[in-house]
Amino acid sequence: MEMRSRRLSKDNTYYALKQKIIDSELEPDQAVNEENLAALLGVSRTPLREAIQRLENEDFLVRQPNGRLRVAPLTITEVEEIFLIRSMLEGHTARSAARNATARDIQRLTLILEQLKHSFQMGDKQDVVSYGFEFHDYLSEISTLKTFEKVLNQLRDRSLRYCRYVSLHGDWNTQADEEHLAILQRIVARDEDGAEQAMREHILSSLSTALERIRGIEQT
The missing domain is CATH 1.10.10.10 (Winged helix-like DNA-binding domain superfamily/Winged helix DNA-binding domain)
Structure with a gap:
């Protein structure tokens, strides 16, 4: 004991x-x-x-x-590496999720995005980040790509640190909300190529926002 x-x-x-x-x-x-x-x-x-x-x-x-x-400092090099790796791996998890998602999974993903949208409308920036990561984590779980999931888990907290930091110093734009919805729509349609492409574009868009914010903070 x-x-x-x-x-x-x-x-x-x-x-x-x-x-x-x-x-x-x-x-x-x-x-x-x-x-x-x-x-x-x-x-x-x-x-x-x-x-x-x-x-x-x-x-x-x-x-x-x-x-x-x-x-540990936050660096341009590290955030680029983390998000580029995520874009490649999570593109594949979204593809697999489009193939494997059940009606119950779709319902769960839809609820997460509704909560994310509500948080965005209420200005709860850290909740926006939390629901965004919940969406990504759930896609990784239902993808059944266990090695991918394991590697993504190793990156998760370092990626979360950057996203929390960005949210403390400004808002994510509404584009992120629309990008999550586009991913879900392609999963619902069983469009594997589209789901992979939408996920890659979303993460690279998030990288662009993070780089812009971090560079802006460094210059102040």
């Missing part, structure tokens, strides 16, 4: 710290130290150190030559 509690504490610390980086509560390139992080999370040093090591391995935290820690 004690071992299980220790493991839960370690995992909870890791997820809590990672979420604060993803949500930019700990800002890109911000200097951090164990004492401050322990106080912020309300944990002891032991689970914190294990969480830090995991996040260093995942490139969310960076250890400098002097041994001090910083939150």
Whole structure:
């Protein structure tokens, strides 16, 4: 029981710290130290150190030559690589989803997009991001492409970090809402080529928005 509690504490610390980086509560390139992080999370040093090591391995935290820690920066190169990889992989998952989606899947995807649209209309920018990722995650799940899903899961949180950051500094345009709907329409029509193309175009459009926003922030 004690071992299980220790493991839960370690995992909870890791997820809590990672979420604060993803949500930019700990800002890109911000200097951090164990004492401050322990106080912020309300944990002891032991689970914190294990969480830090995991996040260093995942490139969310960076250890400098002097041994001090910083939150990993957001870079043009990284966002380009992440979104280009996503465009290729998720194009295939959309194609497969067009072949495999059941009536129940279509209903679920439709509901997600209704929630996304409502969030957009209400100005809930972070909910827009959450529902967008839920839509993509569900397509990946129903695609049955397990290796694709595994690789996309490895990229997911790094991609989410960029999307959350972009939303904190401005709005996604209405085009993203229309692009999601276009993907769904092609899935409903069993148009595999169209679904793949629509997904690729959507992710590259999102990349363009992210690059524009990040460059604008860097210049201010």
